[in-house]
Amino acid sequence: MSNFRELLPVPGRTDVDLAEAYAYPLAPDRPWVRANMVASADGGAVGPSGRSRDLSSDPDRRVMGVLRGLCDVVVVGAATARQEGYRPVRPREVWAKLREGRPTTPRIAVVSRSLEIDDELLTTAPEEARTIVFTVADSPAERRAFVAEHADLVVVEGVSVSPGHIVNALSERGLYRVLTEGGPHLLAEFVGAGLLDELCLTVSPHLLGSGSPRIVTGSPGTPGAPEHVSTKSTPVRMAHLLEAEGNLFTRYLRE
Ligand SMILES: NC(=O)c1ccc[n+]([C@@H]2O[C@H](COP(=O)([O-])OP(=O)(O)OC[C@H]3O[C@@H](n4cnc5c(N)ncnc54)[C@H](OP(=O)(O)O)[C@@H]3O)[C@@H](O)[C@H]2O)c1
Numbered sequence: 001m002s003n004f005r006e007l008l009p010v011p012g013r014t015d016v017d018l019a020e021a022y023a024y025p026l027a028p029d030r031p032w033v034r035a036n037m038v039a040s041a042d043g044g045a046v047g048p049s050g051r052s053r054d055l056s057s058d059p060d061r062r063v064m065g066v067l068r069g070l071c072d073v074v075v076v077g078a079a080t081a082r083q084e085g086y087r088p089v090r091p092r093e094v095w096a097k098l099r100e101g102r103p104t105t106p107r108i109a110v111v112s113r114s115l116e117i118d119d120e121l122l123t124t125a126p127e128e129a130r131t132i133v134f135t136v137a138d139s140p141a142e143r144r145a146f147v148a149e150h151a152d153l154v155v156v157e158g159v160s161v162s163p164g165h166i167v168n169a170l171s172e173r174g175l176y177r178v179l180t181e182g183g184p185h186l187l188a189e190f191v192g193a194g195l196l197d198e199l200c201l202t203v204s205p206h207l208l209g210s211g212s213p214r215i216v217t218g219s220p221g222t223p224g225a226p227e228h229v230s231t232k233s234t235p236v237r238m239a240h241l242l243e244a245e246g247n248l249f250t251r252y253l254r255e
Pocket of ligand 1: 036111114181185187189
């Protein structure tokens with residue numbers, strides 16, 4: 001098992017404690033939204049298999065495991081849940097200390113209009129970590145009834161579930177340590193709404209070329225604006241930079 005080497009803020013440190021390095025702010029009084037994503041060195045987010053796992057590695061999976069152990073809820077877009085085969089999170093012994101006083105696993109929250117979500121993700125979660133589903137009022141009614149029976153269903157008026165709706169509903173449930181694992185469409189909505197507090201980005205030593213989307217895509221932006229023009233730039237500060245097996249692990253905080 002290779003060690004993580006700290007490049008910033010303390011260059012050369014090798015005794016990095018990942019749980020400490022990625023700790024959420026102490027006792028947050030509102031949901032803190034962190035994203036964890038992986039990109040190739042040339043900025044691609046989806047590998048040839050149609051998934052992000054082509055870019056992942058043992059150290060990346062270790063970081064992902066620690067981030068899941070630290071959070072209260074993992075929020076994903078339904079396409080990611082389908083493509084990456086999301087299921088309820090399995091408990092891990094190494095999380096015992098991280099999760100003291102909390103359910104043994106974080107909850108999964110899925111955002112979906114179609115409600116095309118694997119049944120197992122809805123029906124096999126333990127009661128203390130029920131899956132949460134965010135959807136809109138005109139999602140398919142029959143499917144909505146099934147989802148409501150097995151999961152914690154949040155139905156939002158209008159055509160879209162906004163990141164604001166998500167954050168408010170999580171706050172009402174006392175779920176303050178939020179981890180979103182994407183995908184790029186959902187992440188674009190959080191960035192566009194100004195509700196992303198932190199980005200943990202793994203830069204993986206691969207080149208994917210031009211066919212792969214970035215970690216944010218399809219940004220809502222300003223109606224009528226040309227798609228290639230960003231409408232705003234949000235400064236972020238690098239909280240740390242780690243390296244393991246040629247992967248860079250960045251942690252950016254919104255200023
Ligand atoms: N590199 C990485 O770190 C990373 C991370 C995650 C995923 N990925 C990859 O990214 C791809 C999937 O990402 P994606 O960007 O295409 O999709 P996504 O963001 O995961 O999911 C999009 C779907 O989420 C639902 N959704 C999103 N915003 C919504 C809103 N405002 N209201 C209601 N529903 C909403 C819709 O679901 P319905 O279709 O059910 O209506 C929509 O089709 C996969 O290939 C995955 O492997 C990469």
